[in-house]
Amino acid sequence: xxxxxxxxxxxxxxxxxxxxxxxxxxxxxxxxxxxxxxxxxxxxxxxxxxxxxxxxxxxxxxxxxxxxxxxxxxxxxxxxxxxxxxxxxxxxxxxxxxxxxxxxxxxxxxxxxxxxxxxxxxxxxxxxxxxxxxxxxxxxxxxxxxxxxxxxxxxxxxxxxxxxxxxxxxxxxxxxxxxxxxxxxxxxxxxxxxxxxxxxxxxxxxxxxxxxxxxxxxxxxxxxxxxxxxxxxxxxxxxxxxxxxxxxxxxxxxxxxx
Amino acid sequence: xxxxxxxxxxxxxxxxxxxxxxxxxxxxxxxxxxxxxxxxxxxxxxxxxxxxxxxxxxxxxxxxxxxxxxxxxxxxxxxxxxxxxxxxxxxxxxxxxxxxxxxxxxxxxxxxxxxxxxxxxxxxxxxxxxxxxxxxxxxxxxxxxxxxxxxxxxxxxxxxxxxxxxxxxxxxxxxxxxxxxxxxxxxxxxxxxxxxxxxxxxxxxxxxxxxxxxxxxxxxxxxxxxxxxxxxxxxxxxxxxxx
Amino acid sequence: xxxxxxxxxxxxxxxxxxxxxxxxxxxxxxxxxxxxxxxxxxxxxxxxxxxxxxxxxxxxxxxxxxxxxxxxxxxxxxxxxxxxxxxxxxxxxxxxxxxxxxxxxxxxxxxxxxxxxxxxxxxxxxxxxxxxxxxxxxxxxxxxxxxxxxxxxxxxxxxxxxxxxxxxxxxxxxxxxxxxxxxxxxxxxxxxxxxxxxxxxxxxxxxxxxxxxxxxxxxxxxxxxxxxxxxxxxxxxxxxxxxxxxxxxxxxxxxxxxxxxxxxxxxxxxxxxxxxxxxxxxxxxxxxxxxxxxxxxxxxxxxxxxxxxxxxxxxxxxxxxxxxxxxxxxxxxxxxxxxxxxx
Numbered sequence: 124x125x126x127x128x129x130x131x132x133x134x135x136x137x138x139x140x141x142x143x144x145x146x147x148x149x150x151x152x153x154x155x156x157x158x159x160x161x162x163x164x165x166x167x168x169x170x171x172x173x174x175x176x177x178x179x180x181x182x183x184x185x186x187x188x189x190x191x192x193x194x195x196x197x198x199x200x201x202x203x204x205x206x207x208x209x210x211x212x213x214x215x216x217x218x219x220x221x222x223x224x225x226x227x228x229x230x231x232x233x234x235x236x237x238x239x240x241x242x243x244x245x246x247x248x249x250x251x252x253x254x255x256x257x258x259x260x261x262x263x264x265x266x267x268x269x270x271x272x273x274x275x276x277x278x279x280x281x282x283x284x285x286x287x288x289x290x291x292x293x294x295x296x297x298x299x300x301x302x303x304x305x306x307x308x309x310x311x312x313x314x315x316x317x318x319x320x321x322x323x324x325x326x327x328x329x330x331x332x333x334x335x336x337x338x339x340x341x342x343x344x345x346x347x348x349x350x351x352x353x354x355x356x357x358x359x360x361x362x363x364x365x366x367x368x369x370x371x372x373x374x375x376x377x378x379x380x381x
Numbered sequence: 382x383x384x385x386x387x388x389x390x391x392x393x394x395x396x397x398x399x400x401x402x403x404x405x406x407x408x409x410x411x412x413x414x415x416x417x418x419x420x421x422x423x424x425x426x427x428x429x430x431x432x433x434x435x436x437x438x439x440x441x442x443x444x445x446x447x448x449x450x451x452x453x454x455x456x457x458x459x460x461x462x463x464x465x466x467x468x469x470x471x472x473x474x475x476x477x478x479x480x481x482x483x484x485x486x487x488x489x490x491x492x493x494x495x496x497x498x499x500x501x502x503x504x505x506x507x508x509x510x511x512x513x514x515x516x517x518x519x520x521x522x523x524x525x526x527x528x529x530x531x532x533x534x535x536x537x538x539x540x541x542x543x544x545x546x547x548x549x550x551x552x553x554x555x556x557x558x559x560x561x562x563x564x565x566x567x568x569x570x571x572x573x574x575x576x577x578x579x580x581x582x583x584x585x586x587x588x589x590x591x592x593x594x595x596x597x598x599x600x601x602x603x604x605x606x607x608x609x610x611x612x613x614x615x616x617x618x619x620x621x622x623x624x
Numbered sequence: 625x626x627x628x629x630x631x632x633x634x635x636x637x638x639x640x641x642x643x644x645x646x647x648x649x650x651x652x653x654x655x656x657x658x659x660x661x662x663x664x665x666x667x668x669x670x671x672x673x674x675x676x677x678x679x680x681x682x683x684x685x686x687x688x689x690x691x692x693x694x695x696x697x698x699x700x701x702x703x704x705x706x707x708x709x710x711x712x713x714x715x716x717x718x719x720x721x722x723x724x725x726x727x728x729x730x731x732x733x734x735x736x737x738x739x740x741x742x743x744x745x746x747x748x749x750x751x752x753x754x755x756x757x758x759x760x761x762x763x764x765x766x767x768x769x770x771x772x773x774x775x776x777x778x779x780x781x782x783x784x785x786x787x788x789x790x791x792x793x794x795x796x797x798x799x800x801x802x803x804x805x806x807x808x809x810x811x812x813x814x815x816x817x818x819x820x821x822x823x824x825x826x827x828x829x830x831x832x833x834x835x836x837x838x839x840x841x842x843x844x845x846x847x848x849x850x851x852x853x854x855x856x857x858x859x860x861x862x863x864x865x866x867x868x869x870x871x872x873x874x875x876x877x878x879x880x881x882x883x884x885x886x887x888x889x890x891x892x893x894x895x896x897x898x899x900x901x902x903x904x905x906x907x908x909x910x911x912x913x914x915x916x917x918x919x920x921x922x923x924x925x926x927x928x929x930x931x932x933x934x935x936x937x938x939x940x941x942x943x944x945x946x947x948x949x950x951x952x953x954x955x956x957x958x959x960x961x962x963x964x965x966x967x
Contacts, residue, residue, distance in 0.1 A: 182952075204631065220942075256475075270656075276667055281719060282672075309845075323833075380937050
């Protein structure tokens with residue numbers, strides 16, 4: 124299933140993969156915040172910011188095709204909203220880009236800015252999660268103060284998404300194999316309800332088995348893990364470079380580009 | 382010295398009242414490899430669960446001389462490790478390392494000791510390079526090995542395995558046989574695969590309808606084509622040629 | 625209805641993140657006191673169930689080619705109770721953000737509030753209120769339907785509110801609101817029907833799972849579905865049209881899109897006094913004041929020299945960035961090639 128491969132790049136090895144998950148997470152958070160607070164009509168500065176996630180993806184050996192395919196997949200909602208801007212904001216503006224000068228509206232400018240910001244911030248998020256193992260990200264989040272119950276919950280969820288998605292595929296294939304003609308809406312609902320119900324019951328059974336597996340290995344209600352995180356000098360260096368990049372662009376390049 | 386497993390007059394009913402196990406008597410000496418064979422629904426898995434104290438029935442179960450009861454449960458489970466049928470149930474952590482470290486951590490070992498246990502267990506099953514992988518990135522054969530490693534890391538004296546060769550191709554099955562043959566622990570292997578039982582086991586216990594039908598020498602029981610057929614089983618290749 | 629980073633301002637994003645984190649932290653602390661270790665895998669698996677369940681789709685009536693799927697918040701809240709349900713659905717939303725990039729990192733607070741916290745609690749308490757007292761199949765049916773529709777609407781309403789507070793909307797607030805309400809009324813209706821269908825199945829197959837909340841049978845008969853659809857159409861139709869007529873700028877949307885009248889004065893949203901006030905507030909209190917549109921050099925008839933200046937610097941910015949990216953890519957490619965040769 125293609126879902127099983129969505130996180131495969133996180134398990135590669137590269138200098139950016141080896142960076143501490145906490146540092147990467149915080150850098151991406153700050154990066155996103157700064158990109159979001161950029162002016163609403165300036166497209167060109169976004170290209171400069173895009174260099175950051177681009178560099179991480181390239182250094183992390185994540186294929187750019189994968190990243191952009193994924194951005195396309197999650198874009199419909201923002202695409203619809205961005206396309207409303209040209210309808211509502213028709214203030215005419217003249218745009219000059221190098222040798223080219225053309226007339227457009229502020230709405231179109233804002234539309235492209237919002238889409239540009241979307242691409243850049245999603246790119247940054249992809250750069251984070253495809254160069255960081257999810258278990259490390261979770262451990263990092265726990266160290267940053269996320270409650271342990273939520274961390275355990277996320278760990279289980281992440282582990283079993285792929286198992287249950289496979290089950291769902293099997294159920295869907297079974298329905299497709301048996302579908303004859305056009306059932307009424309009521310039947311359609313009942314069939315879907317039954318499928319979900321059986322998936323639910325299967326989930327309960329799996330949970331029961333996991334309980335056995337946990338108790339067989341001495342689980343007594345206390346969740347124990349080994350801390351593998353460690354901030355090294357490479358992490359300090361990365362944080363420094365990232366900060367210089369983000370704030371350098373924001374305070375020195377942005378005013379010039381406007 | 383006490384037996385590794387000692388079960389006397391053990392019976393168990395499901396919550397809905399149907400009988401699952403009736404009057405089971407079984408003694409397994411240390412270091413033995415026992416194959417628990419029988420058709421689906423014979424009660425093999427239930428018997429394995431009873432050994433590790435996951436179900437309570439009438440009768441007595443002792444593991445390594447220790448009676449299985451609420452008070453002894455923690456110590457019992459330190460001595461007997463049970464490997465479930467589906468490796469996806471056995472591997473529940475985000476990475477293989479965390480999964481294998483789960484048991485040793487619960488035993489109260491120090492982080493250094495835990496790392497040692499994990500490395501050793503992974504080396505035994507030939508997955509030393511895979512420690513930081515997520516279980517959903519492993520192949521079926523690797524998952525099976527990893528599931529065994531989670532048990533090995535706790536160094537139990539006795540290991541029970543439920544259908545350990547399920548969904549394995551012949552090559553991975555061969556690896557599994559090699560792995561099982563190399564283990565020094567007492568093994569109880571529940572299986573529908575007669576060839577696996579014939580190759581690995583020192584002794585065979587045939588179950589059907591919650592009862593022990595036959596118990597003893599591998600060749601004697603498994604080459605008895607009438608007995609085997611009566612319980613929906615087949616004579617393994619190893620013995621069918623000689624007959 | 626995943627909220628995106630781009631629809632939020634920094635103060636709103638930070639505020640909602642703080643609220644979501646505080647809420648979740650509080651729930652976790654509360655639950656931790658009473659939770660046994662046995663529930664941990666169950667909660668995790670049910671989160672995965674919601675994911676997988678969203679792949680099980682069904683054809684919608686009267687709209688060929690469209691299909692609906694479960695959202696799951698109300699179902700889990702009814703089965704697990706609101707606290708556990710809220711944690712499970714929150715974890716689903718977080719994984720959607722972190723693994724699948726559905727919804728931005730800064731919008732995570734909004735998404736947890738809109739899609740997990742609000743639907744879980746609203747849904748649970750509505751269901752419990754309607755089914756309080758003696759059990760009857762009709763009550764259970766109505767309770768699950770109402771809980772689903774209102775819980776989902778309650779979450780959906782918050783999206784335009786958060787966007788408007790952020791002052792980023794071009795669409796008039798009321799248009800966005802009505803669109804969200806309309807779309808999610810349908811989502812909620814489907815959620816209600818599928819929730820009832822699943823509950824009915826579980827009640828038959830594993831009654832032990834739903835003993836507390838569904839002590840008797842609930843049925844999804846052809847008649848009940850028809851009646852539901854009828855009531856729904858009338859109520860939503862009347863409600864939405866009332867809402868639309870009650871809001872003066874609610875209809876501008878349709879004008880703005882009229883291709884036959886291209887000269888129609890555009891409804892520029894920042895004339896809106898409320899949004900202008902938000903803008904002003906943000907400029908004052910935001911740590912990084914947003915760029916004010918009114919002083920935009922692009923927006924004003926700039927002199928020749930100014931325009932040229934702006935054009936060439938942005939050109940340089942874009943070209944420079946592109947060149948940098950190509951250089952990074954080339955260097956990485958060369959390094960990798962060298963590595964491959966030495967290895």
